[in-house]
Amino acid sequence: MRGTRRALLTLAAAAAVMIGPATSAFGQSASAQAEKITFNVGTTSDMVSPNPFKACCTSEYEMLLLNYNMLFGFSAKDLSPVPELATDMCQPSADHMTWTCNIRDDVTWHDGVPLTARDIAFTYRFTLDNGLSTFSDYLPFDPTFETPNDTTLVWKSKEPTIAPTVPPYIPIIPEHVWSKLDGKPAKEIRAYENIPAIGSGPFQLVEWKNDQFWRMEARPNPIFGTPTIDEIVYHIYGNNEAMVQALKSGEIDYAYEIPPTLAKSLEGESNIKVYKGAANYHTNLAFNFGGQAKAHQPVYGTPPETQDTANPALHDHAVRLAIAHAIDKKAIADVVFQGFAIPADTFISPDKAYWHLDIPSDQEYDFNLDEANQILDDAGYTQKNSDGIRIDPKTGKPLDFDILAITNSQGSEKSAELMAGWMEQIGIKFDVRPVSESKAYVEWENGTFDAYVWSWGGDPDPDFNMSIYISSQCLGWSDGCYSNPTLDKLYKEQRKTFDREQRRQIVYEFERLHYEQIPEIALVYPQIIEAYRTDTFKGYRPTPENGGNLLFAWRVDSYMNLKPVTAGSTSGDGGGASIGLWIAIGAVAVVVVGGFVAMGRRRGEEDEA
Amino acid sequence: MQSRRYLLRKVLHAIGTLIFVLAFNFVLFRAVGDPVKLLTRSNLRLDPKEQAALREELGIDDPLPVQFVNYVGDTLRGELGLSFTSGRPVSEEIADRIWPTVLLVGSATVLSTVFGILIGIKGAWRRGSAFDTSSLLGSLVLYSMPEGWLGMILLIVFAGSLGWFPTGQMESTDPMTGLAHVGDVLSHLFLPCLTLTLGYLGEYAIIMRSSLLEVMGEDFIQTARAKGVRDRDVRRRHAVPNALLPTFTLVFYSIGFILGGSVIVEAVYSWPGLGRLTFDSIAGNDYPVIQGIFLLFSAAVILCNLLADVLYGYLDPRVKEG
Numbered sequence: 001m002r003g004t005r006r007a008l009l010t011l012a013a014a015a016a017v018m019i020g021p022a023t024s025a026f027g028q029s030a031s032a033q034a035e036k037i038t039f040n041v042g043t044t045s046d047m048v049s050p051n052p053f054k055a056c057c058t059s060e061y062e063m064l065l066l067n068y069n070m071l072f073g074f075s076a077k078d079l080s081p082v083p084e085l086a087t088d089m090c091q092p093s094a095d096h097m098t099w100t101c102n103i104r105d106d107v108t109w110h111d112g113v114p115l116t117a118r119d120i121a122f123t124y125r126f127t128l129d130n131g132l133s134t135f136s137d138y139l140p141f142d143p144t145f146e147t148p149n150d151t152t153l154v155w156k157s158k159e160p161t162i163a164p165t166v167p168p169y170i171p172i173i174p175e176h177v178w179s180k181l182d183g184k185p186a187k188e189i190r191a192y193e194n195i196p197a198i199g200s201g202p203f204q205l206v207e208w209k210n211d212q213f214w215r216m217e218a219r220p221n222p223i224f225g226t227p228t229i230d231e232i233v234y235h236i237y238g239n240n241e242a243m244v245q246a247l248k249s250g251e252i253d254y255a256y257e258i259p260p261t262l263a264k265s266l267e268g269e270s271n272i273k274v275y276k277g278a279a280n281y282h283t284n285l286a287f288n289f290g291g292q293a294k295a296h297q298p299v300y301g302t303p304p305e306t307q308d309t310a311n312p313a314l315h316d317h318a319v320r321l322a323i324a325h326a327i328d329k330k331a332i333a334d335v336v337f338q339g340f341a342i343p344a345d346t347f348i349s350p351d352k353a354y355w356h357l358d359i360p361s362d363q364e365y366d367f368n369l370d371e372a373n374q375i376l377d378d379a380g381y382t383q384k385n386s387d388g389i390r391i392d393p394k395t396g397k398p399l400d401f402d403i404l405a406i407t408n409s410q411g412s413e414k415s416a417e418l419m420a421g422w423m424e425q426i427g428i429k430f431d432v433r434p435v436s437e438s439k440a441y442v443e444w445e446n447g448t449f450d451a452y453v454w455s456w457g458g459d460p461d462p463d464f465n466m467s468i469y470i471s472s473q474c475l476g477w478s479d480g481c482y483s484n485p486t487l488d489k490l491y492k493e494q495r496k497t498f499d500r501e502q503r504r505q506i507v508y509e510f511e512r513l514h515y516e517q518i519p520e521i522a523l524v525y526p527q528i529i530e531a532y533r534t535d536t537f538k539g540y541r542p543t544p545e546n547g548g549n550l551l552f553a554w555r556v557d558s559y560m561n562l563k564p565v566t567a568g569s570t571s572g573d574g575g576g577a578s579i580g581l582w583i584a585i586g587a588v589a590v591v592v593v594g595g596f597v598a599m600g601r602r603r604g605e606e607d608e609a
Numbered sequence: 610m611q612s613r614r615y616l617l618r619k620v621l622h623a624i625g626t627l628i629f630v631l632a633f634n635f636v637l638f639r640a641v642g643d644p645v646k647l648l649t650r651s652n653l654r655l656d657p658k659e660q661a662a663l664r665e666e667l668g669i670d671d672p673l674p675v676q677f678v679n680y681v682g683d684t685l686r687g688e689l690g691l692s693f694t695s696g697r698p699v700s701e702e703i704a705d706r707i708w709p710t711v712l713l714v715g716s717a718t719v720l721s722t723v724f725g726i727l728i729g730i731k732g733a734w735r736r737g738s739a740f741d742t743s744s745l746l747g748s749l750v751l752y753s754m755p756e757g758w759l760g761m762i763l764l765i766v767f768a769g770s771l772g773w774f775p776t777g778q779m780e781s782t783d784p785m786t787g788l789a790h791v792g793d794v795l796s797h798l799f800l801p802c803l804t805l806t807l808g809y810l811g812e813y814a815i816i817m818r819s820s821l822l823e824v825m826g827e828d829f830i831q832t833a834r835a836k837g838v839r840d841r842d843v844r845r846r847h848a849v850p851n852a853l854l855p856t857f858t859l860v861f862y863s864i865g866f867i868l869g870g871s872v873i874v875e876a877v878y879s880w881p882g883l884g885r886l887t888f889d890s891i892a893g894n895d896y897p898v899i900q901g902i903f904l905l906f907s908a909a910v911i912l913c914n915l916l917a918d919v920l921y922g923y924l925d926p927r928v929k930e931g
Contacts, residue, residue, distance in 0.1 A: 046889075048694055186662075191696055210695075210705070211881045211889065213782045233782045238879035238888065241761060245769030246776040408892070438894045583773055583799065585792065 068171030279525030288480035292447030710882030729817025751811035777879030861917030
């Protein structure tokens with residue numbers, strides 16, 4: 001028995017030695033925290049890299065948006081270009097080959113060095129000269145950049161261009177930091193770590209722990225002002241459920257991109273608001289028109305031999321039209337996306353309000369199986385095989401299509417399955433084949449599919465989204481090598497139209513023709529679901545202002561406007577963790593005490609014996 | 610002589626398996642398509658010139674046998690290629706993540722082994738008692754429970770609803786030092802470690818219990834009892850050491866499964882270890898990293914099996930003779 005008592009006493013002393021400093025240190029950490037206003041964001045996507053020339057996806061672009069400034073930003077109203085580092089819109093020469101831009105003189109880099117027109121010229125030239133293709137599409141026709149003084153940038157293009165007004169989505173980097181990498185191989189430039197990231201934006205990236213978090217600290221900025229929050233910490237979660245639980249427990253103030261099913265589970269939760277954000281991309285049923293073999297010009301090696309397995313029936317507009325009438329887009333929005341999606345019409349999503357053409361409802365392809373059947377009957381697809389599938393009179397083969405459903409693309413599989421059910425009722429067979437994204441790329445390149453269900457996002461400017469349907473994009477950005485000379489012509493025309501309103505009319509014409517010709521069927525515009533705690537911060541501002549996203553949008557408005565709900569109310573994982581710490585220490589103590597007790601009892605038994 | 614031949618046979622067997630894994634790894638990851646195409650469409654906009662440079666860098670235009678020789682050479686030098694996503698060497702990516710996994714898997718292995726064995730011993734020795742029945746039932750339930758599911762339930766209850774523990778990660782974002790840092794890591798470690806411990810404890814308890822029951826029917830136990838050795842000494846000196854052998858081997862054999870289980874548990878708890886790296890690399894088509902981890906996991910399992918065989922041989926000489 002004496003042994004047990006001694007062991008327990010030793011353990012208690014050890015625990016006191018351990019827990020004392022541990023908890024007092026916790027207290028210090030919490031009080032240091034209280035002075036700083038930290039806004040905690042939850043996301044499931046880590047940055048690929050803080051290096052602008054490795055930017056890939058939403059997380060990097062959010063970091064770049066906050067850390068850097070661009071020549072032009074996007075308006076809150078409709079995402080049209082607005083001056084950022086420029087003082088006003090750039091002025092073109094009569095031939096639209098020379099553009100002159102006036103640059104602000106009050107912006108400094110995070111290290112205090114003034115930002116001048118030379119930095120902008122350097123950034124653009126650096127991008128082009130070093131073959132950094134991440135942004136080079138924004139600088140067409142081999143331009144040169146001159147800076148007669150610190151506040152003037154002259155953009156000279158070899159051909160007439162609207163590029164400066166598109167505008168170029170290129171973060172401006174400091175010449176005094178990046179010039180040492182100029183002329184180095186692209187690989188070396190992309191390997192530059194860039195932490196802390198010297199930029200000129202209202203926040204600066206100061207810390208990044210891969211797969212854990214990244215931290216951005218507020219910096220005064222003459223363009224956007226000074227935010228109330230002192231820092232933003234982006235917490236990276238391994239799955240959506242954990243992120244939602246973190247929001248519930250108060251570890252984070254805001255959660256980005258929650259799947260519809262989890263969003264439903266948050267409804268009615270106190271102090272949490274679920275927000276249906278912008279519909280800024282569209283899911284599509286994209287048809288394969290074949291022709292990959294001809295377009296295939298590999299840089300090395302020989303092209304694959306057997307390709308172009310696309311079903312020729314898809315070249316018949318009547319078949320595509322019948323399919324369009326046999327898809328209930330509202331059902332896809334309600335069933336697959338749980339109501340967090342809008343039935344789509346054109347390929348430019350409605351958040352790009354200036355460019356989005358709203359097809360009048362009486363001209364939309366309504367869900368009408370009788371009409372779809374009639375269209376196919378009228379087009380001569382009257383014979384059916386024993387399974388009830390219509391026969392193509394030209395080839396004698398059934399209308400049996402190989403449809404790829406992309407397993408990692410949200411809603412793809414379920415949408416494809418729903419469509420297969422409707423198609424059966426018009427005598428068309430959809431053989432749905434679920435494939436991973438990587439497998440889908442292989443199939444896409446080889447042209448070994450009839451259609452797939454995937455999605456497209458894009459820039460606020462419609463140029464990129466339009467380019468997807470251009471003949472020359474076969475095996476570039478095109479889904480299924482669609483080719484239409486009128487679309488090609490319209491695309492070129494809009495690139496040379498300098499009047500914005502005139503250009504819009506051409507874009508509308510393109511959208512209308514695309515809708516009529518059906519190279520793809522835009523299914524739904526899924527909405528990004530965001531959720532935030534109402535008891536920690538207030539002042540979220542959507543971008544665009546009419547129903548856009550709160551964060552991860554095209555502007556920094558929310559971050560600049562956020563204020564704590566009550567003074568000193570900062571969240572963070574300090575509070576939750578301290579209880580966890582006590583329990584963890586308790587558990588360790590139980591294990592150790594258990595061990596000692598067992599040993600003591602044994603010794604006791606031996607004593608008795 | 611006998612023992613040396615036994616050892617040699619086991620080592621050769623391990624090397625053979627490792628060579629097979631190396632070759633299999635090479636073939637498997639070349640069957641997935643053109644990595645440059647995967648990159649260009651999903652992640653980076655690369656022009657043809659850059660694509661060509663990348664192809665040359667990755668060496669994917671060389672004939673397959675040349676690629677294989679390069680691959681084996683590189684692997685032996687510890688060069689596992691560059692990650693598609695981060696551009697960093699795979700060996701560095703793995704090195705950054707190995708310690709969190711060692712901490713999680715190591716602590717869970719020790720805890721599940723110790724508690725599993727203790728529960729198994731107590732259950733077997735008092736066969737049919739209330740403790741035995743309930744622990745057997747509990748072990749069976751835990752044994753058959755998927756770790757991902759168990760982890761999610763613990764996360765929802767103890768981190769989300771009660772808020773006792775952090776919902777993920779290995780440490781808080783606020784910088785901490787010394788004991789505060791240790792405490793912080795402990796509180797983050799608690800739930801994932803508990804999940805893995807519960808997930809594997811059942812298996813060890815069941816094996817230990819049946820192994821001990823088998824030993825308890827042996828003649829030498831009867832003899833010991835007949836000699837008048839006290840019950841506790843029969844258990845400690847005669848029964849348990851003999852019954853430990855199969856459990857002991859099982860622990861080594863199941864390191865591989867625990868590593869596998871950690872992939873799910875690390876994803877659930879956003880634990881920044883190798884499991885999470887595996888999960889992210891699969892989602893991001895980062896084949897060089899997946900290939901590197903696959904090789905490391907395979908090598909770890911082969912090594913553990915070899916260790917188990919060798920140690921088992923020494924602990925139980927009958928094995929070497931067989």
